[in-house]
Structure formats: C-alpha cells, structure tokens
Amino acid sequence: MQSRSESRQLQKQQRARRMKRLFAINLILLLIIGALAVVYAVQRQDGSGKPNTAADQGTAANDAASETEQANTDEKESASADHSSGNQAAEESGTDSSAGNQGSNEQAEEGHPSDDPASGGKAEEEPPAKDGEQGQDSSEGGTAAGTASKVRLAFTGDVLLAASVEKLMLSNGYDYPYEKVLNYLKAPDFMAVNLETPVTLRGTPAKNKQYVYKSSPDALPALKEAGIDIVNLANNHTLDQGEEGLFDTIAHLDEAGIPNMGAGRDEIEAFKPVLLEKGGISVAYVGLTRVVPVASWKAGKTHPGLAETYDSTRAVAAIKQAAKQADIVVVMVHWGIEREDWPNNDQKRLAHEYIDAGADLVIGSHPHVLQGFESYKGKWIAYSLGNFIFSGMKPDKTKDTGVLDAACDVKGDCSLKFHPMRASMSQPAPLAGEEGKALLKRLSSISMHAAVDKAGNVQPKE
Incomplete structure (x- = not known):
C-alpha cells in the first residue's frame, strides 16, 4: 500500500x-x-x-x-x-413583343452605302467572370486596401436591333444575338457598344434617307442581361425616327438601366460624359460622331441632337472636362468611310487631338469593317471595331468582328487584347484555330505603330 x-x-x-x-x-x-x-x-x-x-x-x-x-x-x-478527487490542476485558455419596323430599313441586309455626306468555333480561352459573379483576380482587381489595381473595359463594334436582326430575335428570342459570346460580354467590369438604332414605338421616319431603323424597347432587357453596360448614341441612325424617337430612346435606355452618351436634349447633355467607377478607379465615356446626315441632327444650345465632331472644338473641350472628372477617359466616335480597311486623314487627326486633350482610349465605329490599331503617345486608338450584331452585308469582311479588352490602371495606361470573332446570321461567335490567327494577322497588318500577336495581344511597335 x-x-x-x-x-x-x-x-x-x-x-x-x-x-x-x-x-x-x-x-x-x-x-x-x-x-x-x-x-x-x-x-x-x-x-x-x-x-x-x-x-x-x-x-x-x-x-x-x-x-x-x-x-x-x-x-x-x-x-x-x-x-x-482531491487533486489540483492548472487551467489553460487557449453575397412587344413585335414592335414592327417601318420604312425601308429591311434593305440593309445586302448593303449599307455611306450616310456620311462628307465621305463619298469555340474560344481557345475563357475570359474571367465579371466581378461579383465568380470573384476577381488580384492581378486585375482588388488589393489589400480594397482599391482596384486595374479596371477591365471592353468594346465591340456596331449593334443593330432592328431590320433583319429584329426578325431573327422575334423568331429565336431576344437573347439570340449574344448566345455564343456571353462569356466575353459578361467578363469585363464595363462593356460598351455603339447602338446603331433608335429605340421607340413612335416617331416620324427620316426623309431622303436610304436606311431608316427602329427597334422595340422589348429588346433592351436582353441587351443588358447579355452584359452590355453602356451604349454610345452618337451615330447616323439615332434620329432615324426624329426627336420623338431620340427622347424615347434615352427614356427606354434609362428605364432599362443602360447608361448612354453622345445625344441629348441640348449640346450640354449630348457632350456630357457618362461617369462610372469600379474598385476606386473612375472612367468617363464621351460619345461623338462625324457622320451626321443633316445639320439639324447636331445638338445645339437649345436644340436636341448629337454630339458632333466635324469641328473638334466642343469635342476637345468635353474631353478636357472629362479628364478633370475621372481617372480614365474613353472616347467612342462614329467616323470614317464604310468598308475601308484604313482610317482616313480626318480620323487620324481627330484621334490625335482627342488624346492630346486627355483621352486614354479612342474607340471607333461606322466603317462596318475592322480597321487597325495605333499606339500614340502611350495611348491607344482602335479606328474601327466593325460590325458586331448587324444585318447581312457584303463583302464578307463585314462579318469579321471581335471583342476588344482593355485592362487600365488608375493612370490611364492600358493593355489591349482582341478576341477574334465572325458573325453568321447576325450572331457573332469566337473564331479559333487558323482562321482566328489569320484574322489577327490581317488586323496587325493594317495597324500603325502597333502589332497584334497570335494570342490577340496588341503591342506598341516603332
């Protein structure tokens, strides 16, 4: 014991x-x-x-x-x-269906002569999800302080929701045009397009104009759902249904929650930028056009219309003002000669003036074909992104299209990548393999002080 x-x-x-x-x-x-x-x-x-x-x-x-x-x-x-039992222990702690088109717009399927009186399958890679859907890569987005290191912008060419495109949507659903490219449209922080049609059920068709468009507001929810965040209205079709059609277009876009610029009830509203912000980086979008069918379409001090840029004075002033309001300034401009691979002298002159005034990116539309890129003073110009969703046209190169991605930092320095696509029956789809490489090679050959590699990266070139 x-x-x-x-x-x-x-x-x-x-x-x-x-x-x-x-x-x-x-x-x-x-x-x-x-x-x-x-x-x-x-x-x-x-x-x-x-x-x-x-x-x-x-x-x-x-x-x-x-x-x-x-x-x-x-x-x-x-x-x-x-x-x-008598022992002592220490304690330790230890988230209309059918609004019909009126006028002669159906003829656009086989051609689209210039309205400018002055100008004579499958993707190889999947883009990242838009922030808030599947997270954001720290290399492109949030830092420890909660401020984005870069904002992801993206652009396409002309989007038409009328004529034969509307017929296809009425038969196949309003989401039909976007079905094969949704990942590319939803991925960026902000996706911007040129909207090439008034959105209205009313209006008076423009006279003495070969192609007159009209789109139902029923098409807008699908446009937004597809990932489109902002539209430019400064082009040669926004007033196809007169001032009444213009006011309806702005009202329907506002109701759908799609910011828009380039047109308004007076020149102040037309030249006013849309301001967006993501992760602490602000972006200003300015919409301009150098394709105005008649002078009455130009916005004035007490007159509704478009933000025109035949004379660059007001455009330059608007860009300078936008540069005071935002970290990054994007100019979306309708210009140039249809079906021409190369920008004309007016495009080049104006693009340089815009950048000198404070623009970081200049994105062009109207030629209905892809034109090249230019690196100018460390900034980027895309002279034309061609058609994206449009009626059938000739020649075949009008079907070549794509999505341009731009990753931009708070200083406005951007890196570009172009995703080649081709449209069939008004439905763009990724262009992979040798066809995709061939399109990128052609795009590189028509660029100035810039080159596009096989992966679609756009690089400065002496």
Missing part, C-alpha cells in the same frame, strides 16, 4: 505529464496557424492569392484554433476530474 506522500508524488507526476502534453499540443497547433498565415501573406504579396483562397485559409486557421480550444477543454475536464 502506497503511503500518502508517495500518492501525492504520483499525482504530481501525472499532472506534470498532462501539462507537458497540453504544452506540446498548443505549440504544434500554433505553428500550423503561423504557417498558414505566412502562406497567405506571401500569396497576397506576389498577387497570386484569390479572395476565395484567403477565405479557405481563414477557415483552416479558425479550425486549428477550434482544435486548440477543444484540446484545452479536454485537459480542463481531465484536471477537473482529478480535482474532484
């Missing part, structure tokens, strides 16, 4: 062993938590960490802390049991 002193000695040894085990368990778990914290810090530093990865690491750390607490509880309960 053990003496009382021997029993106390044995109990002390047992408590000592428990304390050693407790210390060892806590030390190991603390080391695990520390290691996870180091991994997370390294990933945040090199830009490879993603928000969901950080969340997983936080969960693992919480689990480890929970295990520590459970181990401490177990030890406490064991010590408490000893204490109840």
